[in-house]
Amino acid sequence: MLLIICMSTLFFSQCLNRQSEVNDVRSNGYAGSETCVSCHRNFTASYAATAHHNSTSPASKQTIKGSFETDSNVYAYKPNLKVQMEERDSRLLQVAYLDGREKQSAPFDIVVGSGRKAQTFLYWIDDQIYQLPVSYFVKARAWVNSPNYPADKVRFDRNVPIGCFECHGSYIKRTSVEVVNNRLSDHFDKNSILYGIDCERCHGPAAKHVAYQQQHPDEKKAKYIASFASLSREDQLNMCSVCHSGLHDTKQTTFFFRPGAKLSAFIHPDTTTVSLADIDVHGNQLQLLKSSECFIKSNTLNCSTCHNTHVNERDDPALFSKRCMSCHQPDQDHFCKMAEKVGPSIVNNCIDCHMPTKESKLITLRSQGQTKPTPNLVRTHYIAVYPDETKRFLKDRDR
Ligand code: HEC
Ligand code: HEC
Ligand code: HEC
Ligand code: HEC
Ligand code: HEC
Ligand code: HEC
Ligand code: HEC
Structure with missing residues (x-):
């Protein structure tokens, strides 16, 4: 529902600028993404539906993917120990029970993860942020034990550092750092948080660009903003x-x-060289792509050759395959050696054979009653020939 409201341009500026402050909290030449709307509506409208835009958000029933309905709102650690997701006086809470008695609770304040695969939830204690005991695994449609917490105890005490926000958000102001039990512990300005990855997170501060283009409305060329092509x-x-x-x-x-x-x-930067087999599929897209023949033998391949980050293009193998064929055209000598075997439909899916999903060793999620956690599946960016996946692809097709 939120998505639909956000996508209609009428309400878009409120959605993009959840902070609803005119001056961007980052100052330092940032204009705030709501200012881009007036001139770049074609980009801003589609951007609201992307995983980047929704990667962190204030917790609400719309942004939390898991269920609060009786029976599907529980994660049990043991028969007598559980966490229940509850709504009390319009507050959303995780409540721990031992032998049926309430022991501890904390609110859902912040959602990390757009909900493609998984979400983790955070809460504030004064000016510090902590991870809630239970996360949500989208594919299994299940509440799961949060990563890095023990399987048999309910814990609310994992302190969350600035790093989560540096990759999943646009800004949060760190006010101080202290050392607690030999570990760094961050304090924040609660009002400084900019949820989601916004335009200026990728394009850099744009206040000067905005001011110039506003003063020169007939100027068709951009000033004071980096041009991707010239990098x-x-x-x-x-x-x-x-x-x-x-x-x-x-x-x-x-x-x-x-x-x-x-x-x-x-x-x-990385100082040790890790063998290809040890690079985890989660988060390391750069290293995997750089190891691929496509990257090494072409001088041009970069992330934007295949990804338009202004649009949600998820789960569209035919579209991505077109991007492969911008270099590997079917009428060329070095086209796919399986072309004859696969037939004309090959143009719809190069991906499942050459960039299959692989299990992450870093991100695993434990559902209720499982002794072994389930690994998250991530699309590998090592583009290569995978004989097993090819066999599976042909078998599934012929079924
Ligand atoms: C008053 C109008 C105006 C506003 C507001 C505006 N831009 Fe632009 N921008 C332009 C024009 C005109 C161009 C050049 C034509 C084009 O590429 O669309 C441009 C181009 C760009 C480019 C491409 C630069 C290049 O040379 O490839 C980027 C990136 C960009 N703007 C980002 C932003 C961001 C981010 C914001 C919001 C913080 C923003 N703009 C706000 C008018 C504006
Ligand atoms: C500020 C950090 C940041 C930057 C910069 C960034 N990403 Fe991401 N990206 C993320 C995070 C975090 C996610 C996971 C979002 C989620 O689902 O919550 C993600 C997800 C994605 C996805 C999956 C989207 C989907 O819908 O399945 C793609 C593709 C992607 N990024 C490509 C890119 C490309 C290409 C660039 C550079 C032009 C880029 N990213 C720059 C942090 C970033
Ligand atoms: C994840 C990083 C990322 C985010 C977030 C992002 N962009 Fe871009 N943008 C790029 C890259 C990379 C390019 C150049 C390649 C391309 O066009 O895809 C680009 C290109 C552009 C261009 C020039 C395109 C052209 O064809 O002239 C404009 C204008 C632009 N972005 C505006 C925006 C606006 C407005 C937002 C916010 C709604 C935004 N971008 C968010 C990465 C990003
Ligand atoms: C160095 C950047 C980086 C840091 C730091 C980081 N993440 Fe991520 N995270 C990503 C990227 C990139 C993705 C998605 C792409 C992938 O899986 O490779 C992701 C995916 C996720 C997802 C799954 C989202 C989805 O639906 O796919 C969750 C949940 C998540 N991160 C939580 C966290 C939390 C909590 C922290 C802090 C403890 C954190 N991340 C720190 C980059 C980062
Ligand atoms: C920018 C151009 C470019 C794009 C886009 C591209 N490739 Fe390549 N790829 C190359 C080049 C160059 C080679 C080296 C061999 C050659 O010259 O044909 C290569 C090699 C390969 C190989 C052989 C790998 C090996 O280890 O022997 C496969 C398989 C492949 N590409 C598949 C793909 C698929 C699938 C896509 C889309 C997901 C893709 N490529 C996108 C340029 C590209
Ligand atoms: C040759 C084409 C190609 C290039 C280049 C490429 N990607 Fe991708 N990427 C894909 C395809 C195909 C998918 C799967 C899309 C889907 O199924 O929705 C994908 C998926 C992703 C995902 C989501 C993975 C998951 O399973 O959660 C992320 C994150 C991502 N790409 C980031 C990047 C980054 C960062 C770069 C540059 C270092 C990059 N990609 C370069 C083709 C490419
Ligand atoms: C059914 C799985 C499958 C599909 C679908 C598929 N490929 Fe392949 N591809 C393979 C296998 C297996 C090989 C290696 C065959 C061999 O060496 O005998 C290969 C080889 C290649 C090569 C290397 C050719 C050479 O000269 O060494 C390229 C490039 C390639 N594929 C690109 C593509 C592109 C682009 C697509 C989509 C249009 C695609 N493939 C679709 C399985 C597949």
Whole structure:
């Protein structure tokens, strides 16, 4: 429902600017994404439906994918120990019960994850953020034990650092850091949070661009904003690598990374070489793509060759296959060696054979009663020949 309201342009500016402040909290030359709407409506309207835009949000019944209905609102650790998702006086809570007695509860404040695959929920204690015990696994349609919590105890005490927001949001102001039990613990300004990944998170601060274009309405060329085409390939990739090259220690917050800046000024680069088989499919799209023949042998392939990040293009293999065929045309000598066997429908799906989904070792989710957690499945970005997936593809097709 929220999605539909957001997609209608009438209400779009409120949706994009959930913060509803005219001045962007980031200051430093940021205009705020609501200002882009007047001139870039074709981009802003479709953007509201993307995973990036919805990657963090204030918790509500619309943004939380899991159910609060009796019977489907429980995660049981043991027969006598459970967490129940409850709505009390319009507050949404996770409530822990031992032997039927309420022990502890905390509110759903923040949702992390657009709901493609999984969501984790956070709550505030004063100016610090903690993870709730129970997460949601979309495919299994089940409440699950939150990652990094033990399987047999209810815990509410995992302190959440700024990193989640640096990759899943646009801004949160860190006011101080303290050391607790040898670990860093962040304090935040609660009113500074900018949910979701917004236009300026990728394009950089645009206040000067906005002011110039507003003063020169007849100017058809852009000023004071980086043009993607004029960036080096490395800089083009870095616009995505800042969040899609795995977890790194940061030298300074990545919130203010902008196109053309040196990524190494923000994150400590990988120092050890990891073998291809050990690169996890979750989060490491850059490393996997860079290992592929397509990347090595072409001088142009980058993330935007296949992804238009302004539109939700999920689950459309035919569309992505067209992008493969911008380089691998069916009438060329080096076209797919399976073409004859697959037949003309090959143009609809290069993906399941050459970029199959693989199990993540990093992200696994434990459903109720499971002794072994279920791995999350992520599309690999190592483009190659996968004999097993080819066999499976042909078998499924012939069934
Ligand atoms: C007053 C009108 C106006 C506003 C407001 C505006 N832009 Fe633009 N923008 C333009 C024009 C005109 C161009 C050049 C034509 C085009 O590419 O659409 C442009 C181009 C761009 C480009 C492409 C640059 C290039 O050379 O490839 C980006 C990126 C961009 N704008 C981002 C933004 C963002 C982000 C915002 C909001 C913070 C924004 N713009 C607000 C008018 C505007
Ligand atoms: C995830 C990163 C990302 C986000 C978020 C993003 N963009 Fe872009 N944008 C890109 C990239 C990469 C390009 C260049 C390649 C392309 O056109 O897809 C681009 C290109 C553009 C262009 C120039 C396109 C052209 O054909 O001239 C405009 C204008 C633009 N973006 C505006 C916006 C606006 C407005 C928003 C917010 C609603 C936004 N972008 C959000 C990454 C992003
Ligand atoms: C600020 C961090 C950040 C940046 C910059 C960023 N991404 Fe993402 N991206 C994410 C996160 C986080 C998700 C998972 C969103 C979710 O589902 O909650 C994601 C998801 C995606 C998805 C899956 C979308 C879907 O609907 O299945 C694609 C594709 C993607 N990103 C491509 C890109 C590309 C291409 C760029 C560069 C132009 C880029 N991203 C830049 C953080 C980022
Ligand atoms: C270095 C960037 C980065 C950091 C830090 C990060 N994430 Fe993510 N996260 C991603 C990307 C990219 C995706 C989606 C693409 C993938 O799975 O490869 C994702 C996916 C997710 C998803 C699944 C969303 C969906 O529906 O697919 C959840 C939930 C999530 N992250 C929670 C968190 C939490 C909580 C934290 C902080 C403890 C965190 N992430 C820290 C980059 C990051
Ligand atoms: C920018 C151009 C470009 C795009 C887009 C592209 N490739 Fe490639 N790909 C290449 C080049 C160049 C090679 C090296 C071999 C050659 O010259 O044919 C290659 C090699 C391959 C190989 C052989 C890999 C190996 O390890 O032997 C496969 C399979 C492949 N591509 C599949 C795909 C698929 C599937 C897509 C879409 C998801 C795709 N490619 C998109 C340029 C591209
Ligand atoms: C050759 C084409 C191609 C290139 C280049 C490419 N991708 Fe993808 N990507 C895909 C396809 C195909 C999917 C699966 C889309 C779907 O099924 O919805 C995908 C999915 C994703 C997802 C979601 C994965 C999941 O299963 O949750 C993320 C995140 C992503 N891409 C990020 C990136 C980033 C970052 C780059 C650049 C480093 C990149 N991609 C480059 C083709 C490509
Ligand atoms: C049924 C699975 C399947 C589908 C669908 C498929 N491929 Fe392939 N492809 C393979 C296999 C297996 C090979 C290796 C065959 C061999 O070496 O005998 C291959 C080889 C290739 C090669 C390397 C050719 C060479 O000269 O070495 C390219 C490029 C390629 N495929 C691209 C594509 C593209 C583009 C599509 C979509 C239009 C596609 N494939 C669809 C399974 C598939």
